[in-house]
Amino acid sequence: MNLFMELLLLLPIIIYSYIEAFVKLFIPVKRKCVSGELVLITGAGHGIGRLTAYEFANRQSKLVLWDINKHGIEETAAECRRLGATAHAFVVDCSKREEIYSAAEKVKKDIGDVNILVNNAGVITTADLLSTQDNQIQKMFEVNILAHYWTTKAFLPAMMKNNHGHIVTVASVAGHSTASFMVTYCSSKFAAVGFHKALTQELSALGKDGIKTSCLCPVFINTGFIKNPSTRLVKILEPEKVVNKLLEGILTNQKMIFVPSFLKIHLILENILPKRAMAAVYKLQNVQFDAVVGYRNRVMSD
Structure with a gap:
């Protein structure tokens, strides 16, 4: 079929897609059951990861919880068990590929195949580019995006075999829009959003329609991740709302x-x-947060 005919056929598909999307606004969406599913959450020792674990625990999922903080991850696991769920806690540094692969092998051998993977672990340094240390740049990319590759490569094969699973990328609005003094963080989150989109397309091309993907993109959240954030047009989000x-x-x-x-x-x-x-x-939004701006030789808000 020539290009002209394909373009003509594209038009009714576009129109149908708009009509379908409009109709779906008035039809209740069916929610899937996650009871009994094995859910792995990185960065589950605090904040969004911890609250996400609690929500899955309330739905009787089986949980595998990873975090670099031993005390935090054990607290999360204990509360999940109190809620009636099975929970396994692992101390894992998501900046280290070898630790991810080693922990993943233990999970697959001792617990089972992961059905839902929530790549939540993240780090940030707010500073101008020249004040951001090389090791800080490397750490942000290792945790915020490279870890997604290693966890997905570890757990995707079983999902592919069963054509069943869900891969969740916790990114940020900073993966779509930029901010001063967050050059590295924004870059890593743009990469995370791109990873989600490309993986989604690749799974479709492979015919693995049973493996779902989701990408979370919130604005500033009141978790202490960023110090003293504020913006004129959007309220700082409470973590409970984001997790819901x-x-x-x-x-x-x-x-x-x-x-x-x-x-x-x-x-x-x-x-x-x-x-x-x-x-x-952007000026109207008046986004502010504490950042190290070495160019001006002082700590300031932008």
């Missing part, structure tokens, strides 16, 4: 989960507004 949106997205197989959801509008504006107008929008 994440679980809703997983249970309904949403591909991209923005919190708050109207962030999608901002992304559209970035693509259609002239640069000067978009710069004015």
Whole structure:
């Protein structure tokens, strides 16, 4: 079939897709059951990872919990058990590929095949590029994106064999939009969003429609991850709200989960507004947080 005919056939597909999306707004979405599923969550010793573990525990999932902090991960596991779930705690440094592969082998051998993988572990340093140390840059990429490769390569084969599973990428709105003094963090989260999109497309090309993918992209969350964040247009999010949106997205197989959801509008504006107008929008937002700005030789907020 020639290109012209393919383009003509594309038009009704686009129209049908819009109609389908509109109709779905009025139809309750069926939620899948995760009871008995083996769920592995990285960075589960605190914050979003810990609360996500509690939500899966409430749904009677079996949990494998990873974190670099022994005390934190054991606390999370203990609470999950109190909620009635089976929970296994592992101390894993997600910046180290060898530790990830070693822990993954133990999980597969002693516990079973992971059905739902939540790549949540993340680190950040807020500073201008020249003040960001080389080891900090390397650590952000090792944890925020490279760890996603190692965990996915470890657990995807069983999902592929069974054509069943779910891979969750916890990214950020910083994976779609940039901010000063977060060059490395934004870059790593752009990579995480790209990883999610490319993996989603690849699984589709391989015909593995039973393996779902989701990507979480929130704004600032009140977890202490970033110090003293504030913005004029969007409230700082409480972690409970973000986790509720994440679980809703997983249970309904949403591909991209923005919190708050109207962030999608901002992304559209970035693509259609002239640069000067978009710069004015950024200024209006007045995003601030504590950052080391060595260029000005002092700690400041931007």
